Amino acid sequence: MDRFEPNLRIPGPTSLPPSVREAGARQMINHRGPEFAAMLERILTGMKPYFGTSSDIAMITTAGTGGLEAAIVNTLSPGDRVLAVSIGAFGDRFAKIARTYGADVTTIEVEWGQAAEPAVLREELRRDPAYRAVLLTHNETSTGVMNPIPELAAVVRQLAPGALILVDSVSGLGAVPFQMDAWGVDVVVTGSQKAWMAAPGLAMIAASPRAWAAMQTATMPRVYLDLRAHRDSHAAGETPWTPAIAVVYQVDEGIRLMSAEGADSVFARHEACAAAARAGLRALGFELFADQRHASRTVTAAAVPDDLDWKPFNAEIKRRGLILAGGQGKLAGKVFRLGHLGSITLEEILGAMSVLEFVSISAGRAVRPGSAVAAAQIAALESFGVATPAVAGAGG
Numbered sequence: 001m002d003r004f005e006p007n008l009r010i011p012g013p014t015s016l017p018p019s020v021r022e023a024g025a026r027q028m029i030n031h032r033g034p035e036f037a038a039m040l041e042r043i044l045t046g047m048k049p050y051f052g053t054s055s056d057i058a059m060i061t062t063a064g065t066g067g068l069e070a071a072i073v074n075t076l077s078p079g080d081r082v083l084a085v086s087i088g089a090f091g092d093r094f095a096k097i098a099r100t101y102g103a104d105v106t107t108i109e110v111e112w113g114q115a116a117e118p119a120v121l122r123e124e125l126r127r128d129p130a131y132r133a134v135l136l137t138h139n140e141t142s143t144g145v146m147n148p149i150p151e152l153a154a155v156v157r158q159l160a161p162g163a164l165i166l167v168d169s170v171s172g173l174g175a176v177p178f179q180m181d182a183w184g185v186d187v188v189v190t191g192s193q194k195a196w197m198a199a200p201g202l203a204m205i206a207a208s209p210r211a212w213a214a215m216q217t218a219t220m221p222r223v224y225l226d227l228r229a230h231r232d233s234h235a236a237g238e239t240p241w242t243p244a245i246a247v248v249y250q251v252d253e254g255i256r257l258m259s260a261e262g263a264d265s266v267f268a269r270h271e272a273c274a275a276a277a278r279a280g281l282r283a284l285g286f287e288l289f290a291d292q293r294h295a296s297r298t299v300t301a302a303a304v305p306d307d308l309d310w311k312p313f314n315a316e317i318k319r320r321g322l323i324l325a326g327g328q329g330k331l332a333g334k335v336f337r338l339g340h341l342g343s344i345t346l347e348e349i350l351g352a353m354s355v356l357e358f359v360s361i362s363a364g365r366a367v368r369p370g371s372a373v374a375a376a377q378i379a380a381l382e383s384f385g386v387a388t389p390a391v392a393g394a395g396g
């Protein structure tokens, strides 16, 4: 294990490109000086197209969960009626934060593995359009499902025009297109260790003019997470408190890499890697957990088959240098997850498939050598729009 780096394929933190790691090792600077101000400006400007907003973005030194907490405490007051649409563990967490701070939370519990249906949301908002906020998860990392945010947001905007739409896109933003302004979303949260090719430690939050206005009257308690303090400080090229400078260096470099690649290429790469991951896992005989009409482009969850003893199987995978994520919450022991976000390359997915093939065959499972790699390769070629020639030996 100490001769090579493991192929870290969990849905965050992701493994980092060399230049990002080097950026994190740089000497500290004065966080109230001009170099920091220039760096902050590059980051906030560079992220705007990924949020799809012309509004102000705040960068907070905190895990993604701190970003979700900021979304709640800045815009709501105790007693506010909140509709939480939960499709998995992270949806449950968002609802819990709101409840903990005294919101009156109603939850729509969607079966894990499924996306939220706009029709179900429509029904609830027809029944009661007076919610102060609706909480949505863009990409549910625990189940590998991506919600149709434009359709869900359109239902809220139409039936509950006064409600704020708060979206957890911690594991989606930067990897898949998002149009916050065009979709009428009010707050979007993301985290440095997911699509942004950086270490954990920073959450980025964009708020619509409506959300910024709500902060003037919202009374939930906040000091460290007060977004108004961040916005005022950002306007002066600073952060209100000492930021995680090493992670700021990394996010700056991550965004530089993403800009050089181009947002459309970043999105296409994620789509191809996701297609490859799904096809490869299927070829290995695993059943995908998510409703495939709403399959995530950043993480794939597969069911652990009844006839597979997962612990020794995973130990062997790990010994061969591939690190997968297990199931979260009530899915512990029932699914495993393969992350494909950040600096992910097709070669890394194909490498993961070759390890899974080797370990599957060694464990006596009926898998043909090369079949998962081939299936993944073909799916990626298709995703990139490259025709596969009909030659002997090709095919899954």
Ligand SMILES: *Cc1c(COP(=O)(O)O)cnc(C)c1O
Residues within 6 Å of the ligand: 012, 062, 063, 064, 065, 066, 090, 137, 139, 140, 141, 168, 169, 170, 171, 191, 200
């Ligand atoms: C990772 C993640 C979070 C939480 O991020 P932490 O940095 O672990 O607090 C929240 N929501 C989603 C969808 C995530 O994937």
